[in-house]
Amino acid sequence: MIAHYVATELFPIADLVIDVHSGGSSLDHVAMALARPGKDEKQAEAIRRLLKSFGAPYGAMTKGESGGASTTLYAAAEEQGIPALTTELGSGSTLSKAGLAIAESGLRRVLRDYGIVPSMDAPAPHLTQLVRYPIASIYSPCAGLFEPFAAPGEVVAFGQRAGLVHRLDDALSDPVELTFPAAGIVTFRRFPTLSSAGDALFGLMAQLDVPAGA
Numbered sequence: 001m002i003a004h005y006v007a008t009e010l011f012p013i014a015d016l017v018i019d020v021h022s023g024g025s026s027l028d029h030v031a032m033a034l035a036r037p038g039k040d041e042k043q044a045e046a047i048r049r050l051l052k053s054f055g056a057p058y059g060a061m062t063k064g065e066s067g068g069a070s071t072t073l074y075a076a077a078e079e080q081g082i083p084a085l086t087t088e089l090g091s092g093s094t095l096s097k098a099g100l101a102i103a104e105s106g107l108r109r110v111l112r113d114y115g116i117v118p119s120m121d122a123p124a125p126h127l128t129q130l131v132r133y134p135i136a137s138i139y140s141p142c143a144g145l146f147e148p149f150a151a152p153g154e155v156v157a158f159g160q161r162a163g164l165v166h167r168l169d170d171a172l173s174d175p176v177e178l179t180f181p182a183a184g185i186v187t188f189r190r191f192p193t194l195s196s197a198g199d200a201l202f203g204l205m206a207q208l209d210v211p212a213g214a
Contacts, residue, residue, distance in 0.1 A: 003076075006073070006076075007076050007080075011076070011077065011080050011082060012080075014077075014082055015082070015083075015114065015116075016050065016082065016083055016084065016110065016114065017073065017074060017077040017082050017083070017084035017085075018050075018054070018084070018085055018086075018087075018106075018107065018110065019073050019074060019084070019085070019086035019087065020087050020089065020103050020107075021086070021087060021088070021089070021090075022088065022089055022090030022091065022092065022093065022094065022095075022096065022099060024092065024093075025092055025093055026092065026190055026191065026192055026199070026200075027088075027091065027092065027188040027189070027190060027191065027200070028091040028092070028151075028152050028188060028189045028190070028191040029088040029090070029091055029152060029187065029188040030057070030058060030088070030152045030153050030185075030186075030187055030188070031056055031057050031058070031087075031088065031089050031090075031096075031098065031099055031102050032056050032057065032058035032059065032060060032087065032088050032131075032133075032187070033051055033054055033056035033058070033059050033060070033085045033086070033087050033106075033128070034059075034060045034061075034062050034074070034085060034086050034087070034088070034133070035047045035048075035050065035051055035059065035060070035061055035062070035074065035084065035085040035086075036061070036062070036063065036074055036075055036077075036078040036084070037061045037062075037063065038078065039078060039079075039081070043078070043081060043083070044061075046083040047061075047083050047084070047085070049083070050083045050084075050085055050110070051085060051128055051130075052125065052128060053106075053109050053110050053113045053114070053125065054085060054106035054107075054109065054110055054125070054128075055102075055105065055106050055109060055125025055126045055128055056087065056089075056102055056106060056126065056128055057102070057126050057128065057129065058128065058129050058130075058131050058205070059085075059128040059129070059130050059131070060130070060131050060132070060133035060205060061130065061132075062133055062134070072086065073086065074086045087102075087103065088188075089102055089103050091191060092191065102126075105122060105123050105125075106125075108120050108121065108122035108123075109122040109123075109125055129207060129208075130207075130208040131185070131205040131206060131207055131208060132205060132206045132207075132208060133187060133203075133204075133205035133206075134187065134203050134204065134205065135182055135184050135204050135205060135206050136180070136181045136182040136184065136203075136204045137200060137202065137203045137204070138162055138178055138180070138181070138200075138201045138202040138203075139198055139199065139200055139201060140165055140190075140195040140196065140197055140198060140199040140201055141165065141176055141178075141197065142165060142167055142168075142169070142176060142197050143167070143168045143169065143195065143196050143197055144165040144166050144167045144168050144175075144176070144195060145165070145166040145168070145193050145194060145195070146163060146164075146165055146190055146192075146193055146194075146195045146199075146201060147163050147164040147165075147166065147175070147193075148162070148163040148189050148190070148201070148202075149161050149162055149163045149164075150162055150163070150180075150186050150189065150202070151186060151189060152186050152187065152188055152189050153185065153186060154185070154186045155183075155184075155185055155186075156180045156183065156184065156185075156186060156204070157180065157183050158180060158181070158182055158183045159179050159180065160179060160180045161177065161178070161179055162178040162179055162180050162201070162202055163178045163201065163202075164176065164177055164178065165178065165195065178201065178202075180202070180204065182204055182206075183206075184204035184205055184206045185204065185205050185206065185207065186202060186203075186204060187202075187203040187204060187205045188200075188202065188203045189201065189202055190202070
């Protein structure tokens with residue numbers, strides 16, 4: 001009912017949509033904004049303008065392959081031709097000081113740049129690095145204790161050791177070694193040590209050549 005109200009009552013009177021949140025209940029996430037690619041070049045350009053104005057350190061153009069796909073808020077906005085982005089600005093269900101600063105300064109710039117509050121004070125934006133996301137993920141192969149070897153924001157190589165899962169069903173067995181299936185930047189890492197089979201442990205993104213502020 002809430003989703004229906006947002007899509008049918010609020011969207012028709014909205015010029016922009018920005019969804020501000022953090023990395024869910026289990027992920028230590030780099031600060032980034034994510035946006036849909038747009039249904040045509042005009043819409044894509046409007047979305048890139050919004051990413052540039054918001055100014056998160058990373059900006060991903062994604063179709064939601066990492067979760068949600070066409071069922072998300074910004075996917076619904078794309079269907080109605082409204083420039084939209086969502087964010088990952090913290091780790092788990094916590095308030096990050098750095099993430100809060102990115103959210104506040106980004107919203108101030110958007111309010112000013114789009115003439116909603118022309119007199120709004122706002123700092124200069126970060127030079128947003130556009131990325132492809134996701135390019136690869138690692139999931140826990142079994143229940144166990146997760147020992148990570150890489151941190152969010154770290155650049156990793158194909159085949160590099162990512163971590164270990166110490167099995168719970170056979171405490172005397174050797175831990176399961178994980179390696180990165182692609183080269184890229186660590187987008188997120190699971191932070192609870194106790195993990196179940198299928199839990200997302202790492203996600204990777206890759207830089208594009210042209211930054212959004214260029």
